[in-house]
Amino acid sequence: MLTPAQNLHHLQTLLMSFHPIIVIETVEEERVQALLGQATEELQLLAFEWSIAQGMSRLQSAQSHWRNEYAPPGSNRQTIEKTADPLEVLRHIANLSTRGLYWLKDFAGHLDDATIARQLREVAHLFSYNQSALILTGEQVSLPQEIAHEAIYFDLPLPGPIGLKQAIDSTVRSFRGRVQINLCERDYQQLIKAVQGMTLKQTKKVIAYATLSDRQLDASDISSVLERKTQIIRENGLLDYIPAERNTAQLGGFDNLRQWLNRARMGFSNQAKSFGLVPPKGILIVGIQGCGKSLAAKNIARQWKMPLLKLDTGRLYDKYIGASEKNFRHALNLAEKMAPAVLWIDEIEKSMGQGNSDADGGLSSRLFGSFLTWLQEKSEEVFVVATANDLSKLPPELLRKGRFDEIFFVDLPDDQARETILTIQMARYQQDPSRFDLPRLVLASDGFSGAEIEQVIITALYHAMHERCPVDTALLEHTIKSTVPLSVSRREDLQHLRSIAKTRFVSVK
Numbered sequence: 001m002l003t004p005a006q007n008l009h010h011l012q013t014l015l016m017s018f019h020p021i022i023v024i025e026t027v028e029e030e031r032v033q034a035l036l037g038q039a040t041e042e043l044q045l046l047a048f049e050w051s052i053a054q055g056m057s058r059l060q061s062a063q064s065h066w067r068n069e070y071a072p073p074g075s076n077r078q079t080i081e082k083t084a085d086p087l088e089v090l091r092h093i094a095n096l097s098t099r100g101l102y103w104l105k106d107f108a109g110h111l112d113d114a115t116i117a118r119q120l121r122e123v124a125h126l127f128s129y130n131q132s133a134l135i136l137t138g139e140q141v142s143l144p145q146e147i148a149h150e151a152i153y154f155d156l157p158l159p160g161p162i163g164l165k166q167a168i169d170s171t172v173r174s175f176r177g178r179v180q181i182n183l184c185e186r187d188y189q190q191l192i193k194a195v196q197g198m199t200l201k202q203t204k205k206v207i208a209y210a211t212l213s214d215r216q217l218d219a220s221d222i223s224s225v226l227e228r229k230t231q232i233i234r235e236n237g238l239l240d241y242i243p244a245e246r247n248t249a250q251l252g253g254f255d256n257l258r259q260w261l262n263r264a265r266m267g268f269s270n271q272a273k274s275f276g277l278v279p280p281k282g283i284l285i286v287g288i289q290g291c292g293k294s295l296a297a298k299n300i301a302r303q304w305k306m307p308l309l310k311l312d313t314g315r316l317y318d319k320y321i322g323a324s325e326k327n328f329r330h331a332l333n334l335a336e337k338m339a340p341a342v343l344w345i346d347e348i349e350k351s352m353g354q355g356n357s358d359a360d361g362g363l364s365s366r367l368f369g370s371f372l373t374w375l376q377e378k379s380e381e382v383f384v385v386a387t388a389n390d391l392s393k394l395p396p397e398l399l400r401k402g403r404f405d406e407i408f409f410v411d412l413p414d415d416q417a418r419e420t421i422l423t424i425q426m427a428r429y430q431q432d433p434s435r436f437d438l439p440r441l442v443l444a445s446d447g448f449s450g451a452e453i454e455q456v457i458i459t460a461l462y463h464a465m466h467e468r469c470p471v472d473t474a475l476l477e478h479t480i481k482s483t484v485p486l487s488v489s490r491r492e493d494l495q496h497l498r499s500i501a502k503t504r505f506v507s508v509k
């Protein structure tokens with residue numbers, strides 16, 4: 001991801017290199033305003049802004065807005081006459097001889113009109129010779145084909161800590177002493193961390209709400225800010241967010257993985273940085289269903305006390321195609337903004353696997369391509385945990401050395417792991433493990449996955465409630481005996497997977 005300075009440079013380079021239409025998909029107009037202001041000032045370009053409500057005027061500098069926070073935006077602007085109409089403004093621009101940058105807000109909707117679309121193309125044509133540019137913004141900017149290939153999309157990354165800090169400060173200042181601020185430096189830093197991943201507008205709203213609800217801003221507001229962030233992230237579409245404080249995943253077995261993680265964790269330390277070591281990138285966990293891969297992913301975030309971000313790639317396909325890649329990049333961007341974090345991609349073969357491509361117009365392979373690039377280039381502290389059930393559907397590139405730091409294989413739990421899983425699951429369903437003959441149950445459940453052990457306990461509980469009898473060793477053993485585990489019903493699949501995995505991957509235990 002680009003730093004703000006790199007981002008500014010990127011925009012300036014686009015402006016100088018004859019890109020007539022630059023699209024920025026965002027609702028954060030204040031940030032666009034600041035960015036365009038900076039970009040044009042340094043290049044000594046004239047800049048104009050337009051909206052259907054205000055018409056066209058010179059771009060207001062972001063400074064003048066900050067100087068007087070209470071003035072509504074645009075209150076001191078001078079609009080150019082008769083430019084509110086979308087067609088008129090384009091004609092006006094076409095007739096100007098000055099080089100410049102013209103920011104048209106929410107313009108894409110007007111392009112359904114053939115005359116306006118045609119006029120826009122003519123302006124773009126002029127601009128491709130004179131280093132002028134149209135900037136189109138809106139939450140979603142979809143352009144007609146003939147215009148789309150003149151346009152380039154520019155990503156506005158989410159605000160970083162400095163921008164967020166300013167947003168918090170200006171919000172609090174706007175209450176002018178009517179509220180109390182009780183934050184020590186540590187709380188303040190945590191609060192800034194808590195809003196990471198939000199836009200400036202969202203930050204201002206959430207801070208204003210947290211402050212005004214009880215007329216103070218203090219440490220207790222951090223958790224309500226996190227709560228709000230959980231919702232915002234879910235509404236955004238592709239990510240689910242589980243704050244470290246709420247992660248309770250308990251995992252049995254996986255000792256080898258745990259040790260690996262303990263070592264890898266050092267990679268995030270300042271000492272590692274001082275040696276010039278790059279933090280670990282991520283791991284892939286493959287293995288049969290129900291053996292705790294998903295649970296392990298959650299558990300890693302818990303062990304490292306990092307927030308967990310689950311990328312729900314299934315949802316990528318719900319939205320209409322075309323938006324998907326953008327959503328995907330947005331999700332990765334969001335994850336980086338919340339770093340350090342664990343990004344969990346469950347059953348990666350389902351969204352980026354082979355064999356989907358015909359059905360989805362190549363989307364899965366394009367996504368896979370952008371994912372690999374991102375994985376290669378990401379510098380920030382986002383640790384990726386991908387899981388996969390079906391090796392045959394995974395693109396072989398993913399298994400190549402160097403993509404992930406390590407690929408782990410999860411087999412069925414051994415005796416010791418089954419004992420821990422039995423204990424964990426009994427406790428989860430309010431059954432005291434000391435009341436059971438564990439060695440006996442460990443023996444009986446040979447060949448069972450963790451999920452199957454959990455299911456046995458649930459089935460036994462239902463039986464006991466119905467028959468009004470207690471859950472005891474005999475009942476559990478009986479339930480185990482009447483269950484056919486996957487390791488029996490799908491013995492061949494499992495053996496096949498095992499034979500590939502054992503030689504190529506590292507065991508989790």
Ligand SMILES: Nc1ncnc2c1ncn2[C@@H]1O[C@H](COP(=O)(O)OP(=O)(O)O)[C@@H](O)[C@H]1O
Binds near residue numbers: 296
């Ligand atoms: N090693 C384990 N320790 C504790 N519980 C387990 C373990 N493996 C599986 N389980 C139980 O089975 C459920 C399903 O496991 P999951 O992690 O979703 O399997 P996978 O992702 O490999 O298909 C878990 O929610 C948990 O209750």
Ligand SMILES: [Mg+2]
Binds near residue numbers: 290295387
């Ligand atoms: Mg799973």
